[in-house]
Amino acid sequence: MKDLKSLLVAKDLKKSYGKHQNVFNALKGINLEIKEGESVAIIGKSGSGKSTLMHLLALLDAPTSGAVFLEEQNTSKFKQKKLNHLRNKDFGFVFQSFFMNANDTVLNNVILPLKIAGVRPKERRCRAMEALKIVELEDKAKNKAKDLSGGQKQRVCIARAIVNEPKVIFADEPTGNLDSATGAKIEELLFNLNKEKGITLIIVTHDDDLAKKCERRINLVDGQIKENTK
Amino acid sequence: MRIIDILRDANSNLWRSKIRSILTILAIFIGSFTIILNTAINAGVNKFLDQQIENMGGDGYLEMMPTEAYESAMSMISTSEPREYTDEDDTISYYIKDDQIEAIEKIDGIKSFDVLYPVSVDYFTSDKTDKRYKADSFNLIVPGINIDMLTGETPDTSEDAEYEIALTESMAKALGFETADDAVGQTIKIAVPNAVKCHSMPRNECVAIVEAKVSGVQAPGILSIAGSRANLALWNRIYDINYDGAPEISKPRPPQAVADVDPEKITEIKDKLKEIGLSAMSVDDEVGMFKTFFDAILIVLNIFGGIALAAAAIGIINTLFMSVQERTSEIGLDKALGMSSAKVFFSFSAEAIMLGFWGSLLGIIMSVIAGSVINVLAHATFLKDFPTFNLVVFDPKSMLAIVGIIMLIAFLAGTLPARKAAKKNPIDSLRYE
Numbered sequence: 001m002k003d004l005k006s007l008l009v010a011k012d013l014k015k016s017y018g019k020h021q022n023v024f025n026a027l028k029g030i031n032l033e034i035k036e037g038e039s040v041a042i043i044g045k046s047g048s049g050k051s052t053l054m055h056l057l058a059l060l061d062a063p064t065s066g067a068v069f070l071e072e073q074n075t076s077k078f079k080q081k082k083l084n085h086l087r088n089k090d091f092g093f094v095f096q097s098f099f100m101n102a103n104d105t106v107l108n109n110v111i112l113p114l115k116i117a118g119v120r121p122k123e124r125r126c127r128a129m130e131a132l133k134i135v136e137l138e139d140k141a142k143n144k145a146k147d148l149s150g151g152q153k154q155r156v157c158i159a160r161a162i163v164n165e166p167k168v169i170f171a172d173e174p175t176g177n178l179d180s181a182t183g184a185k186i187e188e189l190l191f192n193l194n195k196e197k198g199i200t201l202i203i204v205t206h207d208d209d210l211a212k213k214c215e216r217r218i219n220l221v222d223g224q225i226k227e228n229t230k
Numbered sequence: 231m232r233i234i235d236i237l238r239d240a241n242s243n244l245w246r247s248k249i250r251s252i253l254t255i256l257a258i259f260i261g262s263f264t265i266i267l268n269t270a271i272n273a274g275v276n277k278f279l280d281q282q283i284e285n286m287g288g289d290g291y292l293e294m295m296p297t298e299a300y301e302s303a304m305s306m307i308s309t310s311e312p313r314e315y316t317d318e319d320d321t322i323s324y325y326i327k328d329d330q331i332e333a334i335e336k337i338d339g340i341k342s343f344d345v346l347y348p349v350s351v352d353y354f355t356s357d358k359t360d361k362r363y364k365a366d367s368f369n370l371i372v373p374g375i376n377i378d379m380l381t382g383e384t385p386d387t388s389e390d391a392e393y394e395i396a397l398t399e400s401m402a403k404a405l406g407f408e409t410a411d412d413a414v415g416q417t418i419k420i421a422v423p424n425a426v427k428c429h430s431m432p433r434n435e436c437v438a439i440v441e442a443k444v445s446g447v448q449a450p451g452i453l454s455i456a457g458s459r460a461n462l463a464l465w466n467r468i469y470d471i472n473y474d475g476a477p478e479i480s481k482p483r484p485p486q487a488v489a490d491v492d493p494e495k496i497t498e499i500k501d502k503l504k505e506i507g508l509s510a511m512s513v514d515d516e517v518g519m520f521k522t523f524f525d526a527i528l529i530v531l532n533i534f535g536g537i538a539l540a541a542a543a544i545g546i547i548n549t550l551f552m553s554v555q556e557r558t559s560e561i562g563l564d565k566a567l568g569m570s571s572a573k574v575f576f577s578f579s580a581e582a583i584m585l586g587f588w589g590s591l592l593g594i595i596m597s598v599i600a601g602s603v604i605n606v607l608a609h610a611t612f613l614k615d616f617p618t619f620n621l622v623v624f625d626p627k628s629m630l631a632i633v634g635i636i637m638l639i640a641f642l643a644g645t646l647p648a649r650k651a652a653k654k655n656p657i658d659s660l661r662y663e
């Protein structure tokens with residue numbers, strides 16, 4: 001293994017939902033480390049806690065106990081402002097369901113993170129078009145997001161995830177809705193970003209082929225890590 | 231996120247559910263329209279009154295009457311219930327007595343002072359017409375008040391002047407003068423009855439004709455409503471004819487007096503008059519009474535406007551709650567992508583403020599249109615005599631203030647749903663759908 005800086009460390013992460021007798025433990029003590037520039041697949045059965053773990057690592061949600069360390073700093077001590085800034089500037093997200101503003105244009109959907117960051121209109125349009133070029137959708141920029149096909153939507157989400165040039169991309173089932181050809185295209189796109197720009201990839205997937213392409217696989221079973229293999 | 235982007239998005243979000251937003255804006259419009267128009271009418275009337283007062287120049291004018299008379303007049307207005315009679319209620323004693331006159335003369339700051347004797351006049355006529363016109367509005371020119379003249383001069387108010395009268399424009403026309411200018415310098419005839427003779431003789435034989443010079447014609451104004459005005463010399467002459475030969479005891483006593491006083495000392499003088507049993511009113515007091523009455527009407531109308539605004543505020547809360555509900559996943563996405571709660575709050579508040587803005591803008595536009603129509607209609611009808619008086623006067627400053635207040639109300643109404651949106655957890659919102 002290359003001598004890389006530690007990016008994300010999970011220490012005894014637990015997450016439970018519900019209260020009293022209805023408590024459900026989605027994560028039951030997760031310990032892991034992800035290094036800068038790595039590509040990591042989180043695999044496991046439906047309901048095993050993959051999305052939950054990803055949301056915790058992406059600082060979208062707070063664990064019930066345990067902590068996530070980002071570059072060796074305990075993120076539970078971070079102020080909301082810093083969390084917002086991190087998610088906006090350093091992280092890119094592809095969510096399990098697309099989460100786009102369906103009535104807005106493709107371009108505006110890709111622009112969203114830059115708009116939140118307060119980038120000026122001219123520049124943000126320019127950068128969004130570049131991101132769309134990477135996913136080969138520049139000709140759909142003016143279309144409404146809802147008018148796209150499933151695979152195109154997924155690519156728009158990837159364009160949105162990379163538009164702010166993040167350090168880490170969190171992708172929840174990025175090829176879940178796609179045929180193998182389109183899926184392969186997206187995989188290629190993600191791994192290119194990983195290799196060329198050194199972007200860390202954290203990919204939740206059911207797809208064994210995709211998982212195998214990652215440097216590491218974390219297998220979740222019932223909220224616990226069963227395997228953590230290279 | 232830049233403020234301009236938030237505002238732009240808020241505005242476009244507003245038009246996503248058009249009907250809902252338009253209905254809310256309509257509710258705000260009704261409230262703002264009512265309040266803006268009321269304020270403009272209030273401004274118009276006040277401006278008119280102020281102008282009239284300024285024309286009168288009555289800074290030092292005081293009208294006084296016995297306090298008992300004043301109070302009984304006031305209580306007549308304020309209650310319709312039967313009241314028990316007391317000996318002090320003897321209305322015949324409500325006149326300005328000699329010892330009071332003496333006391334008034336000693337008060338410092340009174341420049342001139344006249345007791346007003348009531349007179350009676352039957353009709354006016356002139357050489358230019360065979361017709362006789364009832365003189366039911368006929369008054370004395372009192373010192374300290376400027377009569378606004380359309381043409382000619384104000385009658386000479388000294389006691390030994392010629393008999394002079396300032397006609398109203400309509401009376402001048404009725405008496406056969408083609409224009410107001412034609413009347414100036416002409417003579418009119420005033421039929422004055424005598425109390426003693428008219429007791430036993432037919433009316434047309436018991437009146438004396440007094441000739442008076444028309445010194446000028448009054449400009450329309452609130453003073454001209456009180457009718458043609460005689461100078462003191464003419465007034466006294468008429469009084470003398472009215473009661474010639476009548477026993478002293480049957481002559482009417484002066485129920486009122488007027489004074490021209492030093493405006494600086496007016497409150498002091500009023501207090502002193504009070505001590506000797508006289509209630510005095512300045513022009514401001516009299517106009518103030520009218521204003522109070524007028525204000526009361528406007529307050530009622532403004533309450534209606536306020537109720538409409540309260541309903542509109544509830545409409546804003548409602549429409550924004552629906553909007554928050556509909557856009558849950560959108561909010562979640564914004565927050566997941568690093569938008570701060572404060573910005574989320576602000577974007578919904580901005581929507582509320584914009585509802586307020588559009589509603590009140592519509593209110594301004596429609597009330598300006600309605601105001602112009604009202605002014606035109608008013609000038610064609612009941613304000614014919616006052617071409618310069620606009621019933622509805624718009625003051626940009628107060629309109630801006632109203633818009634500001636309505637936007638503030640909208641903002642406050644919006645804080646509830648906006649807080650709900652700001653508090654949303656991105657993950658929960660993303661799961662929603």
Ligand SMILES: Nc1ncnc2c1ncn2[C@@H]1O[C@H](COP(=O)(O)OP(=O)(O)OP(=O)(O)O)[C@@H](O)[C@H]1O
Nearest residue numbers: 017018024026045046047048049050051052053096
């Ligand atoms: N907000 C919540 N309230 C209650 N239970 C929840 C909540 N979120 C997740 N869970 C439960 O936690 C468990 C893990 O959910 P998670 O979404 O992480 O699964 P997953 O591994 O991503 O599954 P999938 O492959 O189907 O997406 C599930 O049993 C789910 O029902």
Ligand SMILES: [Mg+2]
Nearest residue numbers: 050051052096
């Ligand atoms: Mg999942």
